[in-house]
Amino acid sequence: GQQVMQIPQYQHVQEGEDFTTYCNSSTTLSNIQWYKQRPGGHPVFLIQLVKSGEVKKQKRLTFQFGEAKKNSSLHITATQTTDVGTYFCEGSQGNLIFGKGTKLSVKP
Amino acid sequence: NAGVTQTPKFQVLKTGQSMTLQCAQDMNHEYMSWYRQDPGMGLRLIHYSVGAGITDQGEVPNGYNVSRSTTEDFPLRLLSAAPSQTSVYFCASRALSYEQYFGPGTRLTVT
Numbered sequence: 001g002q003q004v005m006q007i008p009q010y011q012h013v014q015e016g017e018d019f020t021t022y023c024n025s026s027t028t029l030s031n032i033q034w035y036k037q038r039p040g041g042h043p044v045f046l047i048q049l050v051k052s053g054e055v056k057k058q059k060r061l062t063f064q065f066g067e068a069k070k071n072s073s074l075h076i077t078a079t080q081t082t083d084v085g086t087y088f089c090e091g092s093q094g095n096l097i098f099g100k101g102t103k104l105s106v107k108p
Numbered sequence: 109n110a111g112v113t114q115t116p117k118f119q120v121l122k123t124g125q126s127m128t129l130q131c132a133q134d135m136n137h138e139y140m141s142w143y144r145q146d147p148g149m150g151l152r153l154i155h156y157s158v159g160a161g162i163t164d165q166g167e168v169p170n171g172y173n174v175s176r177s178t179t180e181d182f183p184l185r186l187l188s189a190a191p192s193q194t195s196v197y198f199c200a201s202r203a204l205s206y207e208q209y210f211g212p213g214t215r216l217t218v219t
Binding site: 006009031033035041042043044045048088090092095096098099100101 | 141143148149150151152153198200205206207208209210211212213
């Protein structure tokens with residue numbers, strides 16, 4: 001069945017370092033969504049990618065969708081303590097499937 | 109707009125008890141879903157609905173029932189609670205654009 005693998009599961013960084021999380025699908029996706037969940041909170045929508053090779057930026061966050069629409073990445077430049085949380089990707093191919101998330105901790 | 113609301117925020121049940129988790133949205137979204145979140149497991153889909161009167165099973169439906177009599181409400185029923193159902197439950201709604209709006213969650217403990 002359709003799967004979305006997300007790596008790494010955990011990432012610990014020093015404040016100011018960069019961070020990247022990757023999502024890989026076993027099948028071609030129609031689109032992919034990214035969410036952020038703060039500790040104790042609920043997932044909050046960040047962005048949607050639809051086109052092959054698409055790159056979108058939100059301040060220090062850069063989102064990419066692979067040419068084959070099977071993988072995606074979220075890159076944070078110069079992390080801050082406010083970036084702490086778990087980042088999830090969600091792939092769409094008819095059904096919506098979440099990756100297991102990458103938990104980011106940032107040491108001040 | 110209140111968005112997606114869930115009640116209760118916390119609940120403790122004994123094994124074998126039944127209960128209903130409430131979910132409501134005021135955005136007139138057709139799609140609503142229930143997820144459970146366990147450590148290291150991400151968000152797993154329990155049941156979903158594509159409109160009033162239409163529901164379907166997700167990845168982990170056993171032990172749960174849903175109904176959708178109105179666009180606004182999508183309650184989740186635990187038929188006979190088991191310790192394996194200890195989890196955080198999120199309700200979500202969306203329009204056609206795939207952007208999901210999540211409720212604040214219900215933390216359920218089954219002893």
